[in-house]
Amino acid sequence: MSSRLALMIDLERCIGCKSCEAACKAEHGLGPGENRNRVIWLGDTQAPLLDFLTLSCQHCERPACLRACPVAPKAIMKDPETGVVSINEDRCTGCGECVVACPYGAMGYDPIDHHALKCDLCHDRREVGLKPACATVCPGSAITFGARDDHLAKMAAEGRRAVDHDAYLLNPANIFLERTRAARADLPPPADPGVNAPPAFTMEGRQRPAVVDDPKRRMEIPIDDVVFPYRSTREERTPDAIVPGGCNICFNCCPTKYHVKDGKVIRVTGNEDDPQWQGKVCPKSQFLLQLYNSPERLTQPMKRVGERGEGKFVPISWDQALDEIAAKLTALRDEFGPETLSLFAGTRTGTLTRKGYMNIFAQMWGTPNFGDTEAFCSEAKNVSFESTTGMVGSGNSYTETDLGSASLYVYFGDNQAESRPVHFGMINDWKLKNGARMIVADPRLTVTASKADRWLPIRGGTDYALALGIAHHIFSADLHDKDFCENWVVGWDAWRDRIFDHGYSPEWASNITGIEPAVIREVAREIAAADGCVIFAARGINQHSNGTQTNRSLMFL
Structure with a gap:
């Protein structure tokens, strides 16, 4: 069997x-504009369509870049055993001939040190038995590394087909698996003349996806603004210790590893030892170092010395800051009472801080005036959960036997693929493995919607009406789970009667949402018949005037 190595990329x-x-930038210390791989967003301005292309060196059997290299001996080499095409950056003169010659546009260029850049399937990682960085972090398990023959065997066993991208007769090693399905937009017909109804949904005038990888749109970053680890050497990026931890940028809290050198964090990666995440991590976690190393990051207390608004501050010690704050707070409490103090916590201060330390401090001080960003972010969800189920939240049970076992995933106001890509990557992977289906209700063709079996381009803010229309059909067609309702749901029949009495039918919902009545009925039947249905609702629902009742209706479904 051939030992030719390759990446298999599942579109x-x-x-x-x-x-x-x-991950590639961090692994190889690449600076702004320097790439060994790229992810290109592809769109169509004429029809709703959104696709992505992960592009790196194809490690061709007959590399055009190697033939174009004018240096003797060649700066570009091909390993006769693995087929990996690599570049000797010390030999490279920076002429750019290989960059122009590559028909796939996969060659990069270092404009500072003037030499070509390209993927070598992470030679240093392979030497110590690790997968390439890209294949390790991919949230959706879209990138697989291994022997090309093994990829082809797996592809055949799963009944998948590869995209034929060998138009240049170079016999590229990498394999791109074709998409198996595409989201369908169920657009309603135009409203009948004379009927007092909102105009039918149309893509006309709405934001459409387009190719967003245009280099002309990239912001030029001066080299002086580049912070570590970008444009760093391998030695500078080699840690003394690796400490397990977690990322707190979003509430998913993905497991991470912090690479430490001389007492300073030099890199953040996913935790490959975690049995569930297995090294998956999104770009936000990996870019934590941009915040950590930013010259504008506050690392000690700053005291204003000028007038408010002048921006004049001087650094002071923590002891001085704590003493001055305590003295001022004590004086205010003595004069006006403890309730004169009001505390507010931001989202990224952490749940332990918001729900723990600050809350305890407020109680200790004697003030009820404590708030945080929940009122803007998730309070509608929290209130609906508590009033409907008795719990504040549902938890993150992203395991194969829990959320991974569902046969239907439905998203309302939640572009999870972009906001929480690691979790969506798991959901999408389970969906494909298990033959599950996905429905997305969103006014925009989001990344999440692009992976759905059915996209409902709903009018913004009308999710509540859609939920009621779905419930109406489930009840009227006698599709509800009668045993569950009778034994576990208090007041379900009163809710059903209210829906009927007010006429919240699919036709009524269609007039508001722009989704055809027939489509609403189809969605209702899918939800009712699903062997495990998971409904996601996020900021698009929570940050709305009817967020609480919309969430409750979705929970009832």
């Missing part, structure tokens, strides 16, 4: 998150 699993691109 159905790729969500365009660019985590592989971020």
